[in-house]
Amino acid sequence: MSLLSWLLTLVGLFCLALAMADHHRWLMGHDPSTRTQRLLRGIGILLLTLSWLAATGAWGPALGSIAWCGLLTVAAAPLVLARTYIRTGRR
Amino acid sequence: MFSDSTPAGSAAKGRAGGTQPGWHIALRILTAMVGGYALTSAVTIVLARTLPGSPLDTAMAATLMSFGIYTAIIVWVFAARRILAVTGQVLGLTAVTGLLAWLLRAGAAS
C-alpha cells in the first residue's frame, strides 16, 4: 500500500508539473492548451487524493497523513532531478 | 525580491515609496514582537475562558491556537502601511481584549 501510495503521488505530481507551461514545453515542446492544463490538473489532484487514501489505508488516518506529507517530498525529489538533468532538446 | 545590505535601508525601502526614519522600523519590530505577544496572550486568555469544555481542555485548545494568532499579528504589523496607526490598533485591541480577559477572570473568581 505504501508503494502504491508513493507511485500515485509520483504520477499525480507529474501531471501537476505537466500542467505548468514551463514543464510542458520541456517534455512536449509546446505550450499546453487551457483544456489540457485543466485536465492534467484535475487528474493530478485526483491521483494525489487517491494516494492520500492509500496512505491512510496503509497507516491509518493520523499516521497516514503525516506519511503522505513525507511521500510528497520523496516523490517530488526524483521529478526535480529528472527535470533538471534529463534534456529533451525541446527547451 | 530581496533588498540590499543594510537592514534599516532595506526595511525603509520596503515601505510604499519614500524613506522612513529609523525609529519607524524599531517601532514596527517592537509592536510586532512585544505588542503582538501581549495581544496574543489576551486573546488566549479570553479563548481559554470562553471555549466550551473542561478548564484544562479549553486552556489547551486556546494555547494551541495562540502561535497561529501570534504569527498572523506579526505578518499584519509588518504588512501595514502606516506604522503609527497599526501600533495604535494593536495597543487598542490589546487593551480591549485585556479588559475582557480581566473581567472574565474576575467573574470566575467571584
Add this chain to the structure above:
Amino acid sequence: MKGFRQTQAVLHTWTGLLVGWVLFMIFLAGTISFWREEVSRWMRPELSVTSAVRGPQMEQRAIEGALAALGARAPNAASWAINMPGPRGAGTQAVWTERTKPGERRPFRWPDATNSLWVDGNGQVVPVRETRGGDFFYRLHFDLHYMPALWARWFVGFCSMFMLVAIVTGVITHKKIFRDFFTFRPGKGQRSWLDGHNVTAVLALPFHLMITYTGLVTLMTLYMPWGFLANFDNTAAMFAATQPDVPPATYAGAPAPLAPIGPMLAEARRQWGDGTQVNIIRISNPGDRSARVQMGRGLHHTIRDDGDALIFDGVTGALLGAAPSGGAGVATRDAMVGIHAGRFAPITVRWLYFLSGLAGTVMVATGLVMWTAKRREKLPDPTRPHFGFRLVERLNVGTVAGLPLGMVALLWANRVLPVDMAVRWPAEVNSLFIVWGLALLHAFARPTRRAWVEQFALTGILLIALPFYDQVTDRGLWQHIADSDATRAWTDVTLLTLGLSLAAIAHRIHQHRPAGMTRRTRASREAAVAVAGE
C-alpha cells in the same frame, strides 16, 4: 500589493539570517533525534541485540533484574527510575537519586556511572561505557548545552517563532516558488541557491510547517502560559490535572519490602491495553512504608504522546490512581506532540521523517549561503568585502560544515576515550564543542572555498572511517549482519553513505571552477548533492 510583498521579503531575509545558525543546529540535532534509539545503541556497543526487550516476559525479567541491582547498589535511595528500551533500543537503565538532608537541594544530574547502571535482557548487570547516547542530540535540539535549560528553551522558542514567521512570509513573498516548482537550475550562481532553497522548502513545506508549529506546542506551557494561568492557580496545578490524583507520600522511615512487580505490570497492561510496553517506572521511597510506584506507558503504540501515568502503592501493590483521560483539547495537544517527536513512527515513516528533516536542514543552510551569494555580486569591491559580509560568510562555513564535524568528533570520542574513564560523557560532549570551535577558527583563517572543502572532506573521511574502526577493534558490520542485528548494520551503512556524500560534496566544491571572481564560493553540500549527477 507590491509594497506588502516587499516588506515580507525583508522580514524573511533578516529574520532568517538572525536565527539561521541556531535553526541549523536545531534542525540537524532534531533530524538526528529521529534515530535517537539507534544512536544510543551505536554509542553503547556493550549492549548487543540480545539486550533488547521483546514481550511481557522479557520485560518483567529485565525490570526484576533492574530492581535487584538497584536494591543491592542503592538501597537507601530517595527514588529509583527504570528506563525501558523502546522497540528499536536495547538495555534497561536503572537510575537512583540519593536521599538528601531535609532542606538540602541537590542539583539535577544526568544518569552517569555514579548514579546508574545497565541490565541486559536477562536482568544481569552489564558494564556499559558512560555516554549520553542519542539523548544528547535530543536534548541539544531544545536545551542546547552549557546553559540553563530554561534560557535555552526560551531562545529556541524565539528562533522557532522566527522560523514560523519566515515560513509564512516566505510563501507570501515568493509566490513564484509554486510556479518554479520542480525547477532546479544548477551552475547559475545565486539563481541556483534560490532554486535549492525553494526546492527544499517547497518539497517539504507541509513538513516544515508541521514540525515548527508542533515544536512550539511541545513547550507551549513555557512560551504561552497565560491561557493556563487563566484557568488554574499556577502551571503546577495545571500539570497536576493531567496526572493521577494521588497525594505525594512523605517518607515514613519505617522499612517495608517492595511488593512484587509482576502483578503491578499485569495491572498496567490491563489498564493500557494488551501489547503496550512500559516506558518508565519511578519508585519513590523504595524500601519504606511510604513507597510509591509510578509507571508510564511506552509511546510507540499510538500517536498520542502521553504516558498515561499509573500510581501504585509500593508495599501493597494496589493501584491508587490513573491519569484522567482528557477531552478534545488535551487529545489534540498529545497528538501534536506525538507528530512532532514521531516516537510512534514505524521504520518506513521514520525514514520519511528523517529525509524531510534533512530537507529542512538543507533549506536553512541554502538560505544562509544565499544571503552571501545574493550580496556578493553587489559588493563594491568583491576582493575586499566589508566586515559584515565576511563575518556571515565565515560563520556559514563554521556552522554548516563545522557543526557536523563537531558531531562526528563526538562519535569518535565515544569510541576512543577510555571505556572506564571517570566523568566520561562530559568529555565526549566537550569534544563536540572543542572541534566545532576549532572549525570556526579554521573558517576564519582559511580562504572560504578551501574552508568548505577541507571541513566537508574531513567530516566525510571521519564518518567513513567509523565503521572500519569498529570492524578492526570490536564487532563490525560483518558481525552485525551475522547476528541479524539490523539496527547496528543499517546504522553502519548510513554512516558510510553520509560520509561518502559529504566527501563527494567536498570533491565537487574542489573541482568547481567558478564562472568569475565574484562567484568564488558556490559551495555547500546541498547544491553539490544536487549537481552530483550532472
